[in-house]
Amino acid sequence: MSSSDRVLNAGVLGATGTVGQRFIVLLSQNPMFRIHSLGASERSAGKAYRLATKWKMSDLIPEAIKDVLVKPCDPSQFSGCDVVFSGLDASVAGEIEKAFFEADFAVFSNAKNYRMIPNVPLCVPVVNTDHYALVASQRAERGLKKGFIVTNSNCSTSGLVVPLKALQDKFGPLRRVMVTTLQAISGAGYPGVASLDILDNIVPLIAGEEPKMEAEVMKILGGVTTDASACAPLTDLRVSATCNRVPVLDGHTECVSLEFAGAPPSIEEIKQCLREYTCEAQSLGCYSAPKQVIQLAEQEDRPQPRLDRNAGDGMSVTVGRIRECPVFHVKFTLLVHNTVLGAAGASILNAEYAAKKGYL
Amino acid sequence: MSSSDRVLNAGVLGATGTVGQRFIVLLSQNPMFRIHSLGASERSAGKAYRLATKWKMSDLIPEAIKDVLVKPCDPSQFSGCDVVFSGLDASVAGEIEKAFFEADFAVFSNAKNYRMIPNVPLCVPVVNTDHYALVASQRAERGLKKGFIVTNSNCSTSGLVVPLKALQDKFGPLRRVMVTTLQAISGAGYPGVASLDILDNIVPLIAGEEPKMEAEVMKILGGVTTDASACAPLTDLRVSATCNRVPVLDGHTECVSLEFAGAPPSIEEIKQCLREYTCEAQSLGCYSAPKQVIQLAEQEDRPQPRLDRNAGDGMSVTVGRIRECPVFHVKFTLLVHNTVLGAAGASILNAEYAAKKGYL
Amino acid sequence: MSSSDRVLNAGVLGATGTVGQRFIVLLSQNPMFRIHSLGASERSAGKAYRLATKWKMSDLIPEAIKDVLVKPCDPSQFSGCDVVFSGLDASVAGEIEKAFFEADFAVFSNAKNYRMIPNVPLCVPVVNTDHYALVASQRAERGLKKGFIVTNSNCSTSGLVVPLKALQDKFGPLRRVMVTTLQAISGAGYPGVASLDILDNIVPLIAGEEPKMEAEVMKILGGVTTDASACAPLTDLRVSATCNRVPVLDGHTECVSLEFAGAPPSIEEIKQCLREYTCEAQSLGCYSAPKQVIQLAEQEDRPQPRLDRNAGDGMSVTVGRIRECPVFHVKFTLLVHNTVLGAAGASILNAEYAAKKGYL
């Protein structure tokens, strides 16, 4: 029986944090997974989940999870798990994820630590699942049978690369991309952004976000080497990102201008390209794959985070205001749900894809 | 006795609206002007000001103004006024401002109606007071003795042109400018933006704002023809604006990337240039001229609207995050108080300048 | 076949407003109803629904509804409807609802116009469905066969009466109730509250709300006369309401202190009473009846509108902070979803109840 036909046991590392909470909400509704083990810091270990976490989701804590005892993030405690999702903070993710990976677990991580390692897929599941080809190299390197690590991207990156990938596939390489983001507070975790910093305010800096976003785009939109031993990031594209924090709960808005390397398509051709874009996770019938990868906003004052962030249950990217740019070729505004496609949802769809393709 | 030595009688058109309220707050604290007459719609005319307006400023209604009777916006009612400020809505400003102008009044308008007329100064008072040279042409055209009209720019334009002007003066022409704005709700007047549209939300469109901003920059950064009969907008600069509404009360944040036509200066040279920029309104000793036209933010996560909008009593532009742009030459973030330098404050400083230069 | 066994055709009056939009979202997910006709103003009539409305819900417009043509609110256009839901504004609801009622339609109204008419049930469906006894009187008065009108209460009332009813049923009459509300902006419709009025602000007045709330509580918690010809409001209870508007999208928070007429129960007895409260709509198996009418908040800093408003899909009331009051007997804080149990959801459950009981 292939792993895609049975329910997989899932472990969640960092289960008490905001990304961990989102993992739990999404996994509880997902027929491909059963939550098997919850891991958190030593401080939480041994407590019932509902007592160990400060729940901040609008969805209630799933009944079945409330009294699950939290474990320490130690691979020996997670035997029985077919897959491990990590919502760990970067400060601890490096060591713990490595331990699970070396203990032959399939790890799907939301942390930044291993994203830029050449043979680790940095995978937005509606964009570059072809990077799974790197898994064999990982296993060979460490002599593993089942273990590997797949990371998902920064939340703001995950929105941007979706239309860029669609356009690049259809109209050839891009030359220059300028993006300004308006990012939701949930991207900073809990307690995260102080209310005194963001009520009636904008914070025009998210430390480290801009270079991260610029580098991740190059890797995701690139390919892998012919021997599948490393990723092969783009080299000719130039990306400039400016990142702002805004008083919005969920949903990153991104204003994008771009220039094609070759002759630009018309606005109508661009719209059609985005509307028709599909990905392999859809054709494989993955549960979390959105019906429509890119939704075009029907109204000219959309997308808006409050109204559009749940498009495709948070797994679609909504694109609107597609128009000519007086400086580059085209401008548009996109919206991505930063904790779904931008975080936990991406990891889960990455795992579904892995199951369908026999990696689990 | 020159007009700059005596207190000038000021009329305010559209006195009950949000721009009108800001005019009243600022004029009440300004030693160069005495509020003489308040004009509003027929519905308000005849009422005491405090009953005619729905006051929304944090500053209280000035005591001396509370019981002033509102007049209709008819030039015959404003005799005795040395200067007329217009905070009228564009839907009525065209006709009314024309009537005052033709009745030989000096009109300082915040409305968009006459901004793009070739011999009407579109004047950000810390940037292009040299456009006052057009006044003679206006008077000649209509056979007026004292009357003329000076407009100030759109609120988002007024912030952008300040550093652009400083850089252009010092380092020569700019080639390309990309700007994404995060604009405060007060820019839309009252009732303006519905709370259901902006709480926990971003609106990625401000109707008509982007082309207006792109065109105004060209006029303001340009000069006037040698016979001073018309403005001479720039032709070689390309500007692309993307405008968003955000849940902030006052203060427009703008993320700017730009490319010089020639070799770019260093980041340090740019900082020094901005810091040292001065304007004629300062050297004339105009009351509302800020001590520092451009304030450089000292902290890397600034400017922030809540903390920086009142820099220079709202008449300074704060610039921060000055850094190299991976796509163009330089990127920075600026903040302008949209109802002070971006609206009423600009009109008032324009009038102070006019007084000092003998136009009143 | 009884009406409770078949899908009922529903008309929605005022379909383009915020309450109308909520009716459409809820009815689209409700197996007991099929949306048959949408009515709105003459201005909207004849247009496809998606073009006639300015959709503000986070849920997308149901596909099946997008292109339904909007009708004028004229009974002759609604033949085929088994039930008519009214989300009309009070300014027009009086005349239109009367026309439908007299044309023998069963009308479930969210408007205030007929709430205080003695033989019109003012019905919070988890509280006082016994008031349906008044329907016969309505029909007799006008010689109707099927027509009647049932109103639901003001949104803030609908939350308050639920725990009061539970306590009154169990521990006998209440003597005094003091309530201070913190009401969400969605209660004011669209455009409703201006953002300049509510960002970083509280508005301590909701015009007309306090006396409405005080009077509605008396009617709902009272009974009907023995001949079922009129309601019999309480006379001995005294209620004092203070209503504030706060910057929250959905969910009214209410701080309640109360005094029993007799000896007060203990805090533990009160908690148990609230937890165990059930209503007839539940036992009849109505689709929209919440599993738990009153949810007790488990954490001491709850209920919170963002986290708890969707309890029971918006049909439960969440009560927390139950403690002794130094002045009265007991204090607590409750939360009600103002546009679900507080508006459209109540109307729909009222109609489900009517169907189950054979009124339709």
Add this chain to the structure above:
Amino acid sequence: MSSSDRVLNAGVLGATGTVGQRFIVLLSQNPMFRIHSLGASERSAGKAYRLATKWKMSDLIPEAIKDVLVKPCDPSQFSGCDVVFSGLDASVAGEIEKAFFEADFAVFSNAKNYRMIPNVPLCVPVVNTDHYALVASQRAERGLKKGFIVTNSNCSTSGLVVPLKALQDKFGPLRRVMVTTLQAISGAGYPGVASLDILDNIVPLIAGEEPKMEAEVMKILGGVTTDASACAPLTDLRVSATCNRVPVLDGHTECVSLEFAGAPPSIEEIKQCLREYTCEAQSLGCYSAPKQVIQLAEQEDRPQPRLDRNAGDGMSVTVGRIRECPVFHVKFTLLVHNTVLGAAGASILNAEYAAKKGYL
């Protein structure tokens, strides 16, 4: 020369926190004081103030303070100070304030630690400066010459007691007071309330606030024993407080219902009483005393925090919506600036009063 005729040297303890920042803003504008020494934690000591603090005020850091070196909070470092203001956190205030007091400093504290000590004045300076009579007892107890400690109240208490005092003085004792607060986030300091907890939300609990408020009212509205050795709190008043956190930056709104012990005055008499209320700090000509202790809101939908919090430069309390209560005698809504009259401003006016009366 009396201390009221010369500029006093002021020390500020906890200078880098939010209350400390407010002290610095207010003292910088106050002609009676000169900032002499700034104290903070060991971590900050030795740094320039602008580097030691994370400045969050809308007013800029005063130029004269920017480069002042921060000291540790040790009395030996504060010689030369005539008065010491404490904005320390309660976790450290107990020990440090005691050290200063015992070292013969006059300490004005915003912390809660000593508020309920019988011979420590808990003084809202527009309400109960008669409690300064306790100072002699403090000095006698410790054999001090100049030292004493005066505390100001909790921020929400400071608003409530002002109208209560006015009414009690004029119409005799109160019997019962019910108050529900809507408190600003600045009351929780920085970082304080997480934005994820308060955007689109209400938090219906402020830990420890309700009993604190209830007890402080009793002490402040009471007197002192005839031998001036202890305060004599009220015993017959009953107060019930419910405290909520709301998404407002500054300004606590409080909804109050009250019952007089005797026959109630009319609403008009109450308005007149509040309007005419004066305090000794006014008649002494203290710089920070507001012109009007209680401002009556002129519009029925006021007070509103954004519009009214700066009344009297934050030292006035604004009262509106004065009306009969169906349960008690009268209801009204008040607003107090929680970091001015509710914190630093109260301490400063307390010190001004002490100077005028010869306590310094």
